[in-house]
Structures are given as C-alpha cells and as structure tokens.
Amino acid sequence: MSELTFEDAQRELEQIVERLERGDAELDEAIRLWERGENLYKLCLSRLDAANGKIEELARRVEDRRPA
Amino acid sequence: MKVEAVEYGDRKVYSVASFNRGVGDWLARLPTVWVEGELTELRRHARWQSVFFTLKDPADGACLGVTILRSRFDALRLDLADGDRVHVLGRPDLYEARGDFRLRALSIERWGLGDHLAALERLKRKLGDEGLFAAERKRALPRLPRRIGLVTGNDAAAKRDVLTTITSRFPAARVVVAETYVQGPLAAPAIIDALRHLCAAPEVDVIVVARGGGSFEDLLPFSDERLVRGVASCPVPTVSAVGHEQDTPLCDLAADVRASTPTAAGRLVVPDVADLRSELDRSRAGLARGARRSVDRASQRLERAHERLGRAPALMVERKRARLETAAARLHALSPRSTLERGYSIVRGDDGIVRTVTAVGSGDALEVELADGRFGARAE
Numbered sequence: 222m223s224e225l226t227f228e229d230a231q232r233e234l235e236q237i238v239e240r241l242e243r244g245d246a247e248l249d250e251a252i253r254l255w256e257r258g259e260n261l262y263k264l265c266l267s268r269l270d271a272a273n274g275k276i277e278e279l280a281r282r283v284e285d286r287r288p289a
Numbered sequence: 290m291k292v293e294a295v296e297y298g299d300r301k302v303y304s305v306a307s308f309n310r311g312v313g314d315w316l317a318r319l320p321t322v323w324v325e326g327e328l329t330e331l332r333r334h335a336r337w338q339s340v341f342f343t344l345k346d347p348a349d350g351a352c353l354g355v356t357i358l359r360s361r362f363d364a365l366r367l368d369l370a371d372g373d374r375v376h377v378l379g380r381p382d383l384y385e386a387r388g389d390f391r392l393r394a395l396s397i398e399r400w401g402l403g404d405h406l407a408a409l410e411r412l413k414r415k416l417g418d419e420g421l422f423a424a425e426r427k428r429a430l431p432r433l434p435r436r437i438g439l440v441t442g443n444d445a446a447a448k449r450d451v452l453t454t455i456t457s458r459f460p461a462a463r464v465v466v467a468e469t470y471v472q473g474p475l476a477a478p479a480i481i482d483a484l485r486h487l488c489a490a491p492e493v494d495v496i497v498v499a500r501g502g503g504s505f506e507d508l509l510p511f512s513d514e515r516l517v518r519g520v521a522s523c524p525v526p527t528v529s530a531v532g533h534e535q536d537t538p539l540c541d542l543a544a545d546v547r548a549s550t551p552t553a554a555g556r557l558v559v560p561d562v563a564d565l566r567s568e569l570d571r572s573r574a575g576l577a578r579g580a581r582r583s584v585d586r587a588s589q590r591l592e593r594a595h596e597r598l599g600r601a602p603a604l605m606v607e608r609k610r611a612r613l614e615t616a617a618a619r620l621h622a623l624s625p626r627s628t629l630e631r632g633y634s635i636v637r638g639d640d641g642i643v644r645t646v647t648a649v650g651s652g653d654a655l656e657v658e659l660a661d662g663r664f665g666a667r668a669e
Contacts, residue, residue, distance in 0.1 A: 227433035234572050241579020244586050251583030258576040265569050268433065269562055271461040276452060279467040279486055 225261075227268045234261040306385065313383035316390070321380045324392060325400060326353065328373045333359065342369075344377060344392070347506065348473035354391035355379065365397055376400045402505065409512055413539055416514070421521045422542040428526045430546060430557060433565070434494035436463045437558050438487030438525065440480055442471035447501040447551040451530070454555025459562045465490055471500045476510035481519040488525050495558050496525050498540065499551040502533040511538035520544050530554035629660035636666075 225233075237258040240246060246254060292311040294301040303311070326344030333340040340362040344353045355377055369375065375397050382393035416422065437455065441448040448466065455462045467483035470476040480498065487493050498520065500511065510516060511531045520527055521543040529544035530551045541547040548554035625635065635658040636643040643649055653668045 226431070226435070228431060231432070231569070231572070234569075234576070238572050238575035238579055241583055242575060244579070244582040246583050248583060248587040251580055251587070255576060255580035255583075258580075259573075262569060262573045262576065266566075269461060269565060269569075274456065274459075274461040274463060276456075276464045276466060279465055279483070279490065 225264065227265060230261045230264050230268075234258055234265065237261070305388070309383060309385040309388050313385050316381045316383050319381050321378055321395065324353065324377050324379070326375065326377070328369055328375050329371050331369060331371060333362065344375070346474070347374075354389065355394050356382070356384075356391055357394035357397065361395070362397070367397060367399055369397070369399070374400045405505070405509070409539070412512065412514055412517075413542070416517060416521075416539065416543070421517065426521070426545075428545045430526050430528065431494045432560060433459075434462075434558060435492040436465055436490070436494065438484075438490065438493040438496035439464055439466045440469060440483045440487065440496065440498045441466065441551075442500060443468045447499040447530070450501075450551035451497055451499050451555045454552050455559050458556065459559035461562070462559050463492075465493060470510075472503065472507045472510060474510075477513035477516040480510065480516055484519055484523055484527075488523060493525055495528065496523065497528045497530060497548075497551075497554045497558060498544070499530045499554055500532065501551065502536070508532050508536055508538050511540045516540055517543045528554045528557055626660060629658065634659050 237254050241251060241254055241258070292303065292307045292314075294303050294307070296302070324344060327347050329343045329345050331340070331342040338359055339356045340359050342355050344355055345351070357379075367375075377392060377394045378396040378398075379392040379394040381390065383390055420426065439448070439451055441451065448468075452464060452466075455464060465487060467487055469479040469483040471480070484496060484498075487496050498511075500508070508531060511529075517539045520529065520540045526546075527544040528546045528548050529538075529541045530548035530553065531538050531541060533550065537547075546557055548557055629635070637656045637658070638649060638653055640648065643655065649655070649668045651668055655666045655668060656663055657666050
C-alpha cells in the first residue's frame with residue numbers, strides 16, 4: 222500500500238466513498254471498504270505531513286565549466 | 290609540400306616555417322563552414338588585397354580573425370559596420386608568415402533579427418508538422434510529485450521564484466535542482482544534459498525548466514532544435530517557464546505545460562497543502578457517512594426480516610382460516626337448505642328419502658323436512 226502514489230491513493234479513497242455512499246455494499250464488504258478507506262486517508266495525510274521536504278542540488282559537472 | 294625536420298640524435302626538430310606550413314596544410318584540408326558572430330575591427334584599405342575584421346561571439350566574447358579578398362568583399366556590397374551580426378562562409382587558414390590562425394572568408398551574409406525570426410518560424414513550422422507541439426502529446430502533471438526536478442540557471446530570480454512558490458504551497462515538497470547554463474552556445478546541450486540527469490534521478494515525477502526574462506537572443510537556446518526535441522521526448526512530464534508572458538520560445542510549445550512565469554510553474558507542480566487537506570477531510574467524512582449508511586441499511590434489512598419472522602405463525606393461521614371459510618361458503622352453496630326455503634320439502638320414510646310414489650304404502654309413517662324444521666306425517 223505504501224508504494225501507492227498520492228493520486229492513486231486519493232482516487233481509490235474517493236471511489237470507496239462513492240461506493241459506500243451508494244449504500245449497496247454488503248455489510249462485510251462495507252466494513253472492509255471503510256477500513257481500507259481509513260488507511261488510504263492516513264497514507265495521503267502522511268504524504269502531506271512528511272517532514273522530508275528538502276531541496277537537493279544535482280551534482281554539478283565541473284568538466285563542463287569554463288571561465289566565462 | 291613536404292615538411293622537413295632536422296634530426297639531432299633521436300629528436301626531430303622543425304623550422305618555424307616548416308611547422309607553420311605543416312599546420313597550414315592540415316588546416317587547409319578542413320571543410321568550409323558557416324560561422325556566426327558580431328563583426329568588429331573592420332579594416333579595409335585601398336592598398337590592401339584583403340579586408341580584415343574580427344568576428345566576436347556575443348555570448349562570451351570569443352574572437353576569430355577573418356580575411357576576405359577585397360574584390361570579393363566589395364562585390365558583396367554589404368555596407369557593414371562594427372556590431373553587425375553576420376554569417377561568414379569560409380575555411381580555416383593559417384597565415385604562415387606569422388603563425389596566425391584565421392578564417393578565410395568566401396562569402397558573408399548579414400544576419401539580423403529578421404533572419405533569426407524567419408529561421409525560428411521555419412523551425413517552428415517543421416517541428417509543428419512533425420507533431421511535436423500537438424495537444425494529444427501533452428501529458429497531465431502528477432497531482433503530487435514525489436520529487437520535482439528543476440532546471441535553472443544559477444541566477445537568483447527564476448530559481449528563487451520557483452522554490453519559494455513550491456515550498457510555501459507544499460512544505461513537504463522535495464526538489465532536485467540542476468543548475469546549468471541558461472544562455473549562450475553551451476546552454477542548449479547543458480540543459481539537455483540536465484534533463485537527462487533529472488530523468489535518471491529516482492522518483493522525479495515532473496520537471497520544471499525555468500529561466501527569467503531576457504533579450505530575444507538570451508532566450509534563443511530555448512528554441513534550439515536539439516533542446517526542443519529533448520523537451521518533447523523527455524520521459525518525465527515537463528513544465529516550461531522561460532522568459533515573460535510575451536516570449537514564446539519553442540521549448541514552451543514542446544513542454545507538456547507552459548507556465549507564464551517561474552512562479553506560475555511553482556503553482557502548477559504542487560497543490561496547495563491546505564486545499565489538499567480539506568479535500569482529504571471531506572473524503573474521510575464521506576467515508577464515515579458511507580459506512581454508517583451501509584450499516585444502517587443492513588440493520589434495517591435485518592429488522593424487517595425479524596419482523597416478518599415474528600408475524601409468520603399468525604399469518605399462517607390466518608391463511609388457513611381463510612381457506613376454511615372459502616370451503617364452508619362453497620359447501621353452504623351446495624346444501625339443499627336454500628331449495629327448502631323456496632317451499633320444497635324432503636320426505637323421508639323408513640328407507641330414507643322418498644323419491645317415488647310407489648315407495649310409500651298407505652299408513653306408512655313419514656318425516657317431512659322444511660326449511661325451518663321437521664314434522665311427522667302418515668300416508669293415506
């Protein structure tokens with residue numbers, strides 16, 4: 222599940238909500254969907270809150286440089 | 290011409306003249322080429338056979354001496370002045386007496402802004418005909434890229450604008466910056482190289498090419514055919530934010546999305562974290578609501594089933610009673626009572642119902658049944 226991209230997780234979450242709101246799922250299925258939805262929600266949230274925001278510099282290629 | 294060397298032991302030594310001649314011969318084998326530059330230091334004298342000038346590279350000031358036969362130069366009637374942009378067709382040449390390398394020109398063409406624009410227009414049409422700018426080639430940008438590649442110069446403005454916008458909208462964003470030349474002859478290959486490196490870096494889901502405004506010529510590398518093709522064939526979706534709104538370098542057309550400014554590019558590649566959070570919260574509320582609805586529906590169904598289960602025995606008795614009543618009604622319809630009510634009677638003797646006169650003898654005791662009862666009688 223953690224390999225899901227944010228978009229895939231969000232899309233699946235929205236599909237689950239839609240499915241549940243139609244109310245045609247069997248109870249077992251509904252509970253399973255709900256748990257899955259909660260996990261997807263947490264996954265999405267963790268992507269938003271990830272404390273790993275950072276800016277890296279791609280190693281410069283010194284050999285390309287020449288005096289201007 | 291043969292190049293002679295004098296040998297001192299195991300060392301071969303050339304005279305200056307023979308060395309120059311050797312190099313000159315070698316240079317003379319190179320093909321003719323077109324070279325573009327700014328004309329400076331034009332020297333033309335009636336006494337001289339040749340006209341001399343220096344071609345300067347406007348990007349970095351590199352210089353190249355040029356000679357052209359005066360008669361040829363005059364025949365071109367170009368009326369050139371210092372600073373004019375020209376294309377020179379010539380071959381490399383060594384002035385052997387001085388060991389000076391220069392370009393021996395065969396022809397010169399003025400190359401102005403109009404020519405630039407016309408060449409760009411031709412290239413635009415050619416690449417357009419190949420479908421490089423077609424709308425159906427454009428890919429959607431990821432909603433939330435794992436990492437964002439940024440190709441930019443080390444000039445502060447464009448880079449800062451993109452980074453500030455990204456991090457203010459989405460603090461958890463991860464950006465990989467590839468600094469590179471963004472003007473001059475090295476820019477196009479350097480940017481292509483940067484794109485390639487960013488595509489090879491793990492998890493880069495979108496790439497922004499950003500450069501602030503500049504002169505028409507500063508932005509020319511972004512219309513370089515190699516770069517435009519590089520952007521079009523980039524395996525990762527790209528956003529091009531080059532120059533200002535009114536500039537449209539060809540790489541803007543080849544990119545998946547064109548941003549009018551570096552700041553706009555920053556807004557395109559990451560969502561606003563607050564918006565995203567409220568979207569997620571809405572989804573989650575829907576999730577709980579939906580789950581509750583499913584449970585409610587299941588429990589209503591259960592309730593209904595239970596109710597029907599409770600009603601079943603009474604229903605069964607009721608149904609049996611109804612059947613019985615139907616049978617009774619039919620039975621009643623068939624009974625002779627209704628006939629008796631119309632004035633008929635049933636006469637019974639010792640042997641049961643009397644159906645013929647011969648079955649009764651004089652003095653026999655009989656029983657007569659009417660609708661409301663019976664009485665005894667005797668035959669006469």
